[in-house]
Each structure stands twice: as structure tokens, then as C-alpha cells.
Amino acid sequence: MSGLSFLSKERIVARPGYSRWLIPPAALCVHLCIGQAYAFSVFNLPMTKLLGITASTPDDWTIPELGWIFSIAIAVLGLSAALLGRWVEEGGPRKAMFTAALCWGGGFVVSSIGVYIHQIWLIYLGYGVLGGFGLGIGYISPVSTLIKWFPDRPGMATGMAIMGFGGAAFIASPLSVWLMAEFSTPEHVGVAETFLLMGAIYVCFMMVGAVIVRVPAPGWKPAGYVAPVQPKKLITTQNVYVYDAVKTPQFWLIWLVLCLNVTAGIGVLGQASAMSQEMFPGHVTPVAAAGFVGLMSLFNMGGRFLWASVSDYIGRKNTYFIFFLLGALLYAAVPYTGEIGALPLFVAAYAVIYTMYGGGFATVPAYLKDMFGTRYVGAIHGLLLTAWSVAGVAGPALVNYIREYNLAHGVAKAQAYNVTMYVMAGLLVVGFICNYFVTAVHERYHMKRREAGAETETETGAATA
Amino acid sequence: MEASERSGNAGNVVKLVLAWSFVGIPLALGVAQTLSNAMKLFQ
Numbered sequence: 057m058s059g060l061s062f063l064s065k066e067r068i069v070a071r072p073g074y075s076r077w078l079i080p081p082a083a084l085c086v087h088l089c090i091g092q093a094y095a096f097s098v099f100n101l102p103m104t105k106l107l108g109i110t111a112s113t114p115d116d117w118t119i120p121e122l123g124w125i126f127s128i129a130i131a132v133l134g135l136s137a138a139l140l141g142r143w144v145e146e147g148g149p150r151k152a153m154f155t156a157a158l159c160w161g162g163g164f165v166v167s168s169i170g171v172y173i174h175q176i177w178l179i180y181l182g183y184g185v186l187g188g189f190g191l192g193i194g195y196i197s198p199v200s201t202l203i204k205w206f207p208d209r210p211g212m213a214t215g216m217a218i219m220g221f222g223g224a225a226f227i228a229s230p231l232s233v234w235l236m237a238e239f240s241t242p243e244h245v246g247v248a249e250t251f252l253l254m255g256a257i258y259v260c261f262m263m264v265g266a267v268i269v270r271v272p273a274p275g276w277k278p279a280g281y282v283a284p285v286q287p288k289k290l291i292t293t294q295n296v297y298v299y300d301a302v303k304t305p306q307f308w309l310i311w312l313v314l315c316l317n318v319t320a321g322i323g324v325l326g327q328a329s330a331m332s333q334e335m336f337p338g339h340v341t342p343v344a345a346a347g348f349v350g351l352m353s354l355f356n357m358g359g360r361f362l363w364a365s366v367s368d369y370i371g372r373k374n375t376y377f378i379f380f381l382l383g384a385l386l387y388a389a390v391p392y393t394g395e396i397g398a399l400p401l402f403v404a405a406y407a408v409i410y411t412m413y414g415g416g417f418a419t420v421p422a423y424l425k426d427m428f429g430t431r432y433v434g435a436i437h438g439l440l441l442t443a444w445s446v447a448g449v450a451g452p453a454l455v456n457y458i459r460e461y462n463l464a465h466g467v468a469k470a471q472a473y474n475v476t477m478y479v480m481a482g483l484l485v486v487g488f489i490c491n492y493f494v495t496a497v498h499e500r501y502h503m504k505r506r507e508a509g510a511e512t513e514t515e516t517g518a519a520t521a
Numbered sequence: 522m523e524a525s526e527r528s529g530n531a532g533n534v535v536k537l538v539l540a541w542s543f544v545g546i547p548l549a550l551g552v553a554q555t556l557s558n559a560m561k562l563f564q
Contacts, residue, residue: 075533081540088544220544226551268540340562347562350555357552403562 063266065148070270076205076278078268083198083217085265086153089258090160090194091224093133094353096126096183098232102245106174109245117176125183127449132188134445137196141438142298144193145431149201149269156194157262163187164255171248194262195221195441199421200434204272207430208281211372211422215364218418222357228254290373290494294502295429301436306427306497309490313376314420315443315450316487320383320480321413323451327459327473328352328406334469335394335402348403355407356414363415364422372423373494379412380488387481391474417444427497454479 061067100122104112112118144152166182198217206213232250239246277283284293301307324331329345340348367375386405393402420440425433455476462472 073530073533075537077537078540081544084544084548088548220548223548223551226555227547230551230554264543344562347559351559351562354552354555354559 063148063151063154065146065151065271068148068150068270069273070276072273074270076272079198079202079205079270080213080216082149082153082265082268083202084220085268086156086194086197086262087217087220088224088227089262090156090191091221092228092254092258093126093129093187093191093224094222095225095228095232096129098229099236099247099250102236102247103171106171106245106247109243121176125179128180128184129188129191130448131445132185133191133195134442136189136192137438137441138192139438140189140193141196141435142432144196144438145200145298145435148271149197150266152193152197153262153266153269156190156197157259157266158190159186160190160194160262161255161259163190164251164258168248168251168255171251192438192441196434196438198265198269199437200430200432201269201271203421203425203430203433206278207283208278209365209368210425211367211419212361212365214421215361215418218364218421219357219360219414222353222360222414222417225353226357290371290496291426292429292497292502294499295431296427296436296497296501297503298432298435298439300501300503301428301432302439304427304497304501306494307436307440309494310420310423310427311440311443312490313423313487313494314416314440315447316483316490317376317379317383317413317416318444318447319451319454320387320483320487321409321416321451322447323455323480324476325352325356325410325413325451327452327455331473332402335473336397336399337470339397339399348406351403352406352410355410359411359414360418362411364418367419367422372419372426373491375415375419376423376491377488379416380484380491383409383412384481384484384488387477387484390477391471394470394473427494429503431503 100119103122104116104119107113107116163182163184163186166186167179168182170176170178170182199214202213202217203210232254235250235253236246239249284291296304328349329342332340332345332348333342363375363379386409390402390405393399393405421433421437424436424440428436458476458479459472462475463469
């Protein structure tokens with residue numbers, strides 16, 4: 057193992073003079089790669105024609121079969137983040153980023169072989185399982201490091217990294233389409249070569265992040281920053297051990313807060329194109345609908361940085377109050393915009409909703425840091441990501457079920473989404489109530505008291521002093 | 522002492538520009554392309 061000692065936490069302690077502003081690009085190197093998962097659908101159609109080339113043959117894969125690839129990857133993301141969170145926290149960011157790069161790139165390579173020999177289980181295993189581990193480890197790898205480097209602005213710092221996850225599809229989608237066009241021939245769809253090359257590119261890109269990243273020296277704090285000695289109402293100065301955090305009601309309330317916020321957003325994200333066309337028939341063409349989806353993705357990305365940064369000033373709990381209150385009002389107003397044919401209002405409502413959907417992801421690491429301290433925030437965040445996995449299944453299923461039910465009962469297509477919008481607004485009201493009940497963690501869960509010195513603080517004292 | 526501090530700061534600036542360009546340029550290109558596609562909604 058000594059050959060891999062360059063990965064250890066001890067080897068990446070920053071020297072004096074190291075700029076903390078190098079940490080966000082290190083985190084972005086990882087998140088801009090793993091966020092490709094949002095653009096995986098660009099491969100779906102070409103992969104249904106691997107044998108038929110111009111049209112699908114009976115032996116070609118179907119869209120439902122291919123849909124499992126993304127679902128497995130997201131499920132493994134949640135599981136691996138939950139199971140390996142503590143390992144990521146204790147091993148340090150370089151080891152985690154290095155491992156994530158190998159898993160993520162390796163997933164593409166295995167999938168490339170799967171496409172080449174036309175074995176879908178290899179893609180489930182490659183992109184789904186191996187890539188899913190890369191997703192989970194990579195997603196949480198920079199979180200606690202960013203919080204330790206930016207104790208004065210933890211929301212903004214984690215918002216920058218998680219913004220990268222939301223923006224990755226903007227790079228991956230055109231890159232994938234261009235590479236497939238370059239590698240395709242009249243006898244061959246260029247998916248296997250595209251997977252192979254993208255895997256290599258992602259490994260290199262993520263390794264740059266692993267090389268740049270550093271952890272702050274013990275006791276380091278930003279110039280001029282004074283760590284609070286007394287805890288604020290909802291910002292602890294203590295730490296909670298990762299497995300004690302899950303015993304607190306606060307963890308499960310925040311789990312519900314994330315799950316409900318994501319369920320509401322993710323449910324309509326997948327339907328945004330169809331919804332805009334069906335609510336405004338004759339006004340929104342398929343091309344314009346694709347533009348609408350792209351625009352919403354931009355607001356999703358921007359909201360991650362914006363709201364997480366705002367939360368540093370107004371507090372996490374208040375930020376989520378805004379998400380749930382404003383979100384519920386906007387969801388409830390969407391059917392009205394359809395009824396009066398106000399497309400600009402519809403787009404504006406969705407734009408704000410999507411900033412808050414992204415903001416929910418980006419603000420939650422700082423919320424956890426406020427509740428449970430800095431020490432195990434990455435691992436606790438990993439456990440919390442199971443909420444995302446649940447929402448990823450529940451949100452689209454709920455929207456699809458309600459739409460199909462309405463259509464089956466004779467509701468016009470233009471009105472088929474109204475009930476969905478009211479249900480989403482209802483979910484956000486429940487989220488508001490959960491957020492209302494979040495209070496400071498009881499001191500019996502604090503490590504300092506429980507461990508009685510058994511766990512010595514080797515991390516920065518900036519946020520934990 | 523002052524000279525080495527100055528060269529350290531200059532080195533930091535170069536590293537920062539390189540690191541942010543490495544992640545910022547591809548992201549900016551992707552955002553610009555998405556924005557241009559999104560404009561079709563208003564055409």
C-alpha cells in the first residue's frame with residue numbers, strides 16, 4: 057500500500073500560502089464529469105440501433121431495457137454514498153477522487169465492451185454498478201473539504217461544486233453527440249468508441265482534481281475569520297458521529313426535506329418537454345420544447361450556486377422555507393398560466409421552481425454542517441443521498457401515474473397536469489412542515505461529550521472550535 | 522523574504538487561472554450552446 061501513500065490525507069495537507077480558491081475547481085473537476093449521468097439519455101436512441109444501424113431490429117435493445125442503466129446508476133449512487141461515506145471522510149478527498157475517477161472511467165470502459173459484444177448486463181454492471189460507485193464516491197468526495205476550507209461561506213463553497221453536477225450535461229451532451237457522429241460509419245453506430253474515449257477523458261479530468269485538492273492544516277482558518285465560540289440557534293460548534301446522526305430526528309426531518317423538494321422537482325423535470333407542448337398546444341413546438349428543457353437546466357444549475365450562497369446570509373432553514381412556500385405557490389399557479397395561455401408566465405414560474413430544485417441539493421450539505429458539525433458532514437451527506445434515490449423513483453412514477461389516470465378518465469391533455477401540480481404543491485407544504493420542526497441537535501449526541509477525548513480533533517478547528 | 526512571498530503569490534495566481542480555466546472554459550462553452558438552443562423557445 058506504500059505505493060499509494062500519495063493518496064493519503066496526511067500527504068495532502070496544504071502548505072502555508074496555498075490558495076483555498078483552488079479547491080472549488082478541484083471539486084468541479086469531479087462534479088463536471090460525474091454529472092454526465094444527467095445526459096446519459098443521448099445514448100438511448102443510438103443504443104436501440106446497434107444491430108439494425110438505421111432502424112431497430114427485434115434483437116436490438118429496447119428503451120425500457122436501456123432505462124434501467126440510469127436507474128441502477130442512481131440507486132447505486134445513493135447506496136455507495138451511504139455505505140462509503142465514512143471511508144471517504146476518513147480517507148480524505150484525494151483517495152476518494154482517485155477512486156471515483158477509476159470507478160467512473162472504468163464504468164465507461166466496461167460499458168464500451170458491453171456495447172461492442174452486445175451484452176446489456178455488462179452495461180448494467182459497468183455504467184450502472186461501477187459507474188454508480190464513481191457517482192456516489194465522487195459526489196460526496198469534496199463536500200467536507202470545501203466546508204473546512206470555507207467555514208465563513210460553506211453554502212457558497214458546496215454550491216459551486218454541486219452546480220458543476222447540474223452543469224455537466226451541458227458539456228457531456230454535445231460532446232457525446234459529436235463523438236458518436238465522428239465514430240459512426242454506414243455499418244456501425246459509434247457508441248462503443250464514444251464510451252471508451254469518454255471514459256479516458258473523464259479519468260484524466262478527475263485526476264486533475266485529485267492532484268489539486270488539499271486539506272487545510274490543523275487549526276487553519278481564513279484570514280480575518282473568527283470561529284464562533286458559542287453555538288448559534290441552529291449552527292452547532294460541536295460534532296456528531298456519523299452513525300449517531302441517523303439516530304436524531306433532525307437527520308430524518310432533513311432527509312424528508314430533501315426528498316420532498318427533489319420529488320416535486322424531478323417529477324416534472326422528466327415531463328417538462330411533453331408538458332409544455334400539451335399545455336400550450338400550437339404554441340410550443342417540439343424544437344421549442346427542447347429549448348425549454350435546456351433553459352430549465354440552466355436555471356437548475358444557476359440555482360445551485362445562487363441559493364446555496366444566499367443561505368450563508370439568511371440561514372438554511374429560512375432558505376428551505378422559501379423553497380417550500382414559494383414553490384407551492386408557483387406549482388399551484390402553473391395550471392392557471394395554462395388556462396389563460398400565458399407562456400411567458402409559465403416559463404417564468406418554472407424557471408424559479410428549477411432554481412429552487414437545484415438549490416435544494418446545493419444547500420443541504422451546509423444544512424447538515426450546521427446541525428451535525430464539520431467532522432463527519434461528508435459521510436452524513438452520503439447517508440442523506442438515499443433521499444435522492446427514493447425521490448428519483450417516486451417523483452417520475454407519481455407524475456406518470458397521475459397523468460395516465462387523468463387521461464384514462466377523459467381529462468383533456470392540456471388539463472392532465474393540473475392535479476399533478478396541486479399534488480406537488482401539497483408535497484412542498486409537507487416539506488415546509490418538516491422543515492419547521494428542525495431544531496438544534498440535543499447535546500447528548502455531541503461527540504465531545506460522548507467520546508470524552510477518545511476522538512481527537514485532527515481536522516481544522518475553524519468550524520469545530 | 523518579500524521577494525519569495527511575491528513569487529509565491531504570482532505562482533498562486535497562475536495556478537488559479539489555470540485551474541479555473543480548466544473547468545470554466547468547457548462549462549462556459551456548454552452553457553453558451555444550451556442558451557443558444559433555448560432561444561428557440563422564444564422564436
